[in-house]
Amino acid sequence: MMTEFGLIEAIRRGCEALPKNDFEGIGDDCAVLPIGEGEALVYTTDLLVERIHFLREAATPEEVAHKALHVNLSDVAAMGVRPVATLLSVALPREMMQGDWAERFTQSYIAASKACGVALIGGDTTASERDIVINVTAIGRGSQSHLKRRRDARVGDLICVCGELGASGAGLRQILEGRGDTPLARLHKLPTAQIREGMLLGEWPEVHAMMDLSDGLAGDLKHILKASQRGAEVELEQIPIAEGADLDTALSGGEDYKLLLTLRPEAFEELKSTLHERLDCPLYPIGRIIESPAAEIRWTLRGEKVEGQREGFRHY
Amino acid sequence: MMTEFGLIEAIRRGCEALPKNDFEGIGDDCAVLPIGEGEALVYTTDLLVERIHFLREAATPEEVAHKALHVNLSDVAAMGVRPVATLLSVALPREMMQGDWAERFTQSYIAASKACGVALIGGDTTASERDIVINVTAIGRGSQSHLKRRRDARVGDLICVCGELGASGAGLRQILEGRGDTPLARLHKLPTAQIREGMLLGEWPEVHAMMDLSDGLAGDLKHILKASQRGAEVELEQIPIAEGADLDTALSGGEDYKLLLTLRPEAFEELKSTLHERLDCPLYPIGRIIESPAAEIRWTLRGEKVEGQREGFRHY
Numbered sequence: 001m002m003t004e005f006g007l008i009e010a011i012r013r014g015c016e017a018l019p020k021n022d023f024e025g026i027g028d029d030c031a032v033l034p035i036g037e038g039e040a041l042v043y044t045t046d047l048l049v050e051r052i053h054f055l056r057e058a059a060t061p062e063e064v065a066h067k068a069l070h071v072n073l074s075d076v077a078a079m080g081v082r083p084v085a086t087l088l089s090v091a092l093p094r095e096m097m098q099g100d101w102a103e104r105f106t107q108s109y110i111a112a113s114k115a116c117g118v119a120l121i122g123g124d125t126t127a128s129e130r131d132i133v134i135n136v137t138a139i140g141r142g143s144q145s146h147l148k149r150r151r152d153a154r155v156g157d158l159i160c161v162c163g164e165l166g167a168s169g170a171g172l173r174q175i176l177e178g179r180g181d182t183p184l185a186r187l188h189k190l191p192t193a194q195i196r197e198g199m200l201l202g203e204w205p206e207v208h209a210m211m212d213l214s215d216g217l218a219g220d221l222k223h224i225l226k227a228s229q230r231g232a233e234v235e236l237e238q239i240p241i242a243e244g245a246d247l248d249t250a251l252s253g254g255e256d257y258k259l260l261l262t263l264r265p266e267a268f269e270e271l272k273s274t275l276h277e278r279l280d281c282p283l284y285p286i287g288r289i290i291e292s293p294a295a296e297i298r299w300t301l302r303g304e305k306v307e308g309q310r311e312g313f314r315h316y
Numbered sequence: 317m318m319t320e321f322g323l324i325e326a327i328r329r330g331c332e333a334l335p336k337n338d339f340e341g342i343g344d345d346c347a348v349l350p351i352g353e354g355e356a357l358v359y360t361t362d363l364l365v366e367r368i369h370f371l372r373e374a375a376t377p378e379e380v381a382h383k384a385l386h387v388n389l390s391d392v393a394a395m396g397v398r399p400v401a402t403l404l405s406v407a408l409p410r411e412m413m414q415g416d417w418a419e420r421f422t423q424s425y426i427a428a429s430k431a432c433g434v435a436l437i438g439g440d441t442t443a444s445e446r447d448i449v450i451n452v453t454a455i456g457r458g459s460q461s462h463l464k465r466r467r468d469a470r471v472g473d474l475i476c477v478c479g480e481l482g483a484s485g486a487g488l489r490q491i492l493e494g495r496g497d498t499p500l501a502r503l504h505k506l507p508t509a510q511i512r513e514g515m516l517l518g519e520w521p522e523v524h525a526m527m528d529l530s531d532g533l534a535g536d537l538k539h540i541l542k543a544s545q546r547g548a549e550v551e552l553e554q555i556p557i558a559e560g561a562d563l564d565t566a567l568s569g570g571e572d573y574k575l576l577l578t579l580r581p582e583a584f585e586e587l588k589s590t591l592h593e594r595l596d597c598p599l600y601p602i603g604r605i606i607e608s609p610a611a612e613i614r615w616t617l618r619g620e621k622v623e624g625q626r627e628g629f630r631h632y
Contacts, residue, residue: 007406007418007441014426014436021400021435021457031403031437035351043438045453047405051445084337087347089363089451090323102323110330119337120330121347122359125323128447129367135405135440135451137361141337 027227028149029075029211030140040147042140044075050131058180061101063189064134065108071214072138073116074193074257078212079149080202081142083195085119089135091128101132116195146202148210148261150227157208157262157289159232162197162281165217166245169253184244191257197281198259200274206267213260216252217286220260222295231292236301240284262289343543344465345391345527346456356463358456360391366447374496377417379505380450381424387530388454389432390509390573394528395465396518397458399511401435405451407444432511462518464526464577469544473524473578473605478513478597481533482561485569500560507573513597514575516590522583529576532568533602536576538611547608552617556600578605 012026024032030042048068050056059067069086076083088109092102113120118138171188179185194212201207209224217239225232241250263271265288272283290298299306328342340348346358364384366372375383385402392399404425408418429436434454487504495501510528517523525540533555541548557566579587581604588599606614615622 007408007413007422008439010419010422011404011426011436011439011441014422018426018429018435019433021433023401023435023437026436026438031401033357033401033437035355035357037352039351041349041351041357043403043453043455045403045405045438045440045451047407047440047442047449047451049407049442049444049449052407052443085339085347085349087359087361087453088327089361091363091365091368091449092323097323103326106323106326106330110327110334113334117335117337119334119339120327120342121339121349122342122361123324123327124361124363124451125327126363126365127368128365130446131444133363133365133407133449135361135363137359137403137453139359 029078032147034144038144040081040142040144042076042079042081043137044072045135045137046072048134050133056132058175059189061105062108064132065105066112066190068134068136069109069112069116070191070193070257072136073118073195074212074214076138076140077193077195077198078210078259079140080146080198080210081140082199083116083118083138084141085121085139086113087121087137088123090123091126091133093130093132094127096132142202148202148207150209150211150224153209153224153228153230153262153289155230155289155291156265158265158268158285159221159234159260159262159287159289160283160285161213161217161240161258161260162194162275162283163256163258164240164242165213165256165258166250166253167242168255169249170242170245172253188255191255193257194259194281196279197275200279201259201261204267204271206264206271208262208264210259210261213256213258215254217260218251218297221297224260224262225295225297228289229293229295231290231294231296231298232287233290233298233300234287236299236306238284238286240282345394348463350460354460356397356458356460358392358395358397359453360388361451361453362388364450366449372448374491375505377421378424380448381421382428382506384450384452385425385428385432386507386509386573388452389434389511390528390530392454392456393509393511393514394526394575395456396462396514396526397456398515399432399434399454400457401437401455402429403437403453404439406439407442407449409446409448410443412448458518464518464523466525466527466540466543469525469540469546469578469605471546471605471607472581474581474584474601475537475548475550475576475578475603475605476599476601477529477533477556477574477576478510478591478599479572479574480556480558481529481572481574482566482569483558484571485565486558486561488569504571507571509573510575510597512595513591516595517575517577520583520587522580522587524578524580526575526577529572529574531570533576534567534613537613540576540578541611541613544605545609545611547606547610547612547614548603549606549614549616550603552615552622554600554602556598
C-alpha cells in the first residue's frame with residue numbers, strides 16, 4: 001500500500017526528470033526561486049480536507065480559515081523569509097452556499113491575512129458533492145542569504161525549538177474527548193505561524209538548518225538529519241513540554257508549528273536573549289548534531305541512553 | 317444563495333483591504349508580480365473535485381492528470397508568458413492508495429509536465445474520506461512587456477479566437493450519452509493549453525487583451541469587456557464551429573481552452589500567417605470591440621441584429 005509519503009516520494013523522484021527552470025528542487029519546507037539581486041521567492045502548498053483535517057461540526061469557519069492560512073505561512077517562516085502572498089482554492093458543498101459559512105470563512109481568511117501582512121492574489125472556487133476542501137499556496141520573499149534549509153545542519157550545532165511542544169496534540173485529545181473549548185483545544189484549532197520569529201532567525205547566519213514542527217519533533221528532526229546526512233543526540237529532559245501535555249505528545253503530537261533549528265552553539269545566548277527581548281519568544285536547546293550517516297537520533301535521559309523509535313504521525 | 321462567482325466576488329472585494337506586497341490585484345487569468353529588469357512572474361490556481369469536474373468511472377488517472385495540468389497552464393499562456401513550474405496537491409480516498417491510480421496519476425502528471433517544459437516544485441498529499449481532489453498552482457515567467465491583460469481591449473480591435481469552438485462541449489455531451497471514446501470525447505478529456513501560441517501572442521504588441529476560453533465564448537468575452545469597459549459586436553456567422561459541434565455549444569460550451577484575444581486590425585493578416593506557419597494554429601476574427609460602457613455584446617447574423625443573452629455556464 002502506498003502511503004502519502006510514498007506518493008510524495010514518487011512525485012519527488014519524478015521531478016528529477018523534469019527541467020528545473022531555475023527553481024531549486026523539492027526537499028525543503030518551500031521551493032526556492034532566486035530572482036536576482038540576491039533575492040529569492042519561496043513557495044509552498046497545503047491541502048485541507050474535511051473529515052481528515054477538520055470536522056465541520058467541531059471547527060468554525062473562522063478556525064478553518066485561520067488554520068489553512070497559518071500552516072502555509074509557517075512553512076514560509078521556516079525558510080527564514082517573509083510571507084508575502086497566498087492563492088486560495090475553496091470547494092464547498094452546494095447546500096453550504098446558502099448559509100453563512102462561505103462568507104464567514106472568507107472574511108476570516110482576509111482578516112488573518114491582514115494581521116500577517118500577506119496579500120491574497122488569486123483563487124478558485126467550486127462546488128463539491130459533500131466535503132469542504134481548502135487549498136492554500138503561499139509565497140515568501142527575502143534575501144537569498146537568509147534562506148534556511150534542512151540540509152545545512154552541521155556537526156556540533158545546538159538543536160533548539162522556539163516554544164513548548166505538545167500543546168496542539170493535547171488539545172486535539174481534549175477535543176476528541178468532547179472538550180472543545182479548553183485553552184489547549186483552542187491552540188490546536190488556531191495554530192499560529194512563527195512569522196516574525198522565522199524572519200528574525202533568517203537574519204542570523206549562525207542559524208544553519210530550520211523547519212517548522214508540523215508532524216512531531218521525532219519525525220520532523222529526522223527530515224533535517226536525512227537532508228544534512230547527520231545524526232542527533234536529544235536529551236529528553238530538555239524537551240520543553242507545554243502545560244497540560246506530556247513527553248510523548250511533545251515528541252510525537254503534530255501541529256505545534258514551532259520552529260526547529262540548528263545553531264552554532266556560540267550564538268545561543270545572544271540569540272536567546274534577542275528572541276526574548278524582541279518577540280517574547282523562548283529558545284530551548286534540546287540536543288546536538290552529531291556525526292551519523294544513518295541520520296540516527298540518540299535519545300538520552302539524564303545522560304543515559306534510552307531505546308525506542310519515536311516517529312511522527314501519518315495521515316494514513 | 318451565494319454562487320461561486322459570488323464567493324469569488326467576496327474574496328475580490330476583501331483583497332482590496334489587504335496589502336499588495338508588489339503584486340497586481342485579482343482580475344486576470346493570473347496574478348502578476350514584477351521582479352525587476354523588465355521581468356514578471358504570474359500565478360494561477362485551480363481546484364478539481366471528483367463528481368464535479370470528473371467522474372472516476374469515466375476518466376482515467378492519465379486524463380485527470382493531463383487536465384489538471386493543462387487548465388492551469390492555459391491560464392498562464394493566456395497572459396502571454398511561459399509556464400515554468402507547478403505545485404501539485406492531491407487528496408486520495410484511503411482505498412485508492414492500494415490500487416495503481418496514484419502511481420498512474422503521478423507518472424502522467426510528470427510526463428505531461430515534461431512535454432510542456434514545466435518544473436514540479438512542490439506538493440502536498442493527503443487522504444480524503446471519499447473524493448479525489450487535485451489542486452494545481454501554476455507559475456509563469458516572462459517579459460513584463462509581453463503580459464496580456466483583460467483590461468486592455470481598445471475600440472476598433474478585432475476580436476479573434478485561436479481555434480474552433482464547441483468541441484469540448486460536444487464531447488461532453490457524447491460522454492454523457494455513453495460514447496466516451498469518440499474524438500470529441502477525447503478532446504474534452506484531454507484539453508490542450510495553447511502554450512506556444514500564448515507565448516507567440518505575448519511577443520506581439522498589437523495583441524491587446526487576451527484570455528483563455530474556459531467557460532464559453534459568450535461568458536468569457538464579457539470578462540474582457542467589463543475589465544476594458546468596452547462593448548463588442550460579434551458576427552455569429554464568423555464563429556468557427558468545431559466539426560461535430562453546433563453554434564450554441566461553440567458559444568456556451570465550456571472548456572475549449574482556446575485563446576480569445578483582441579488585436580489591432582492592421583496586424584491581423586501578418587499575425588494570422590505567422591501563427592499558421594510557425595504553429596499551424598488558425599486565427600479567426602469574430603467581431604470588433606466597440607464603445608459601450610455597459611460591456612454589452614451585440615450579436616449579429618449576416619448584418620442583422622440577433623436578440624438573446626448567451627451566457628457561460630456555472631458550476632452552481
